[in-house]
Amino acid sequence: MGYKQFILLILLTSFVYCGVSPSKVILVDKIGKNFLFRTNSPVQGNSYQMYELQEAMAKKISQAGYQFPQDPKFHSYSLVWLLDSIKQKYTEDKYFKNHTEYQFSHYPIFGSIVNPNSLPNFLAKFLAKYYPIWNHDNLNIITQELRDNLLKQEETPKIIFFHCIAGEDRTGQVFGGYVMRYLNWTYQRSLDFDNQVEDRNIHDESKYGLNWYCYYLNNQGKGGDCTYEPNN
Structure with missing residues (x-):
């Protein structure tokens, strides 16, 4: 990528954020x-x-048959990384610095450029065995923290949420990791769900990242068939 193309990319990513999309606010x-x-x-x-986000969440909570808690605490987990958009990160960091009543955590997620299903099965399983050591994203960490946070009951109810930018790719990767690990979803169900959140499939690097985690969870009897490939 040349200098001019890099500058153009930075400028474009400063204007692509359209705010809360209610269809992507999912309980x-x-x-x-x-x-x-x-x-x-x-x-x-x-x-x-934040106001629009709370409105969308309140609607989804009501649709699920629950009542939106009064004056809940909020804890945001951002999955974006700096080169996604300096403007995105700056705006979010500034908001939470000015709203100390909310909590903010940052876990940059990258996905993987290697498709485990392109490797010999024995090699994919061998590498997956040591997944927490070599994989940058290590979904064990963020899914464990999300679960522990959700389990911790305090006097004030909490609403915890995680997001990337589009709410489709890295968000889908973390979502899939969580539901496979804690809600006993299969890799197929997780990936199919991710692929219908937007009118496109999740990007390959996020899919591969989730796929690696499926192979790792297989060692614990979870995830189901990791070789599943959806029909495009």
């Missing part, structure tokens, strides 16, 4: 008084759409 899990959501980025221009 993932509920334990006690706490709720877990996946969303797209709440950043729109220079603003962080």
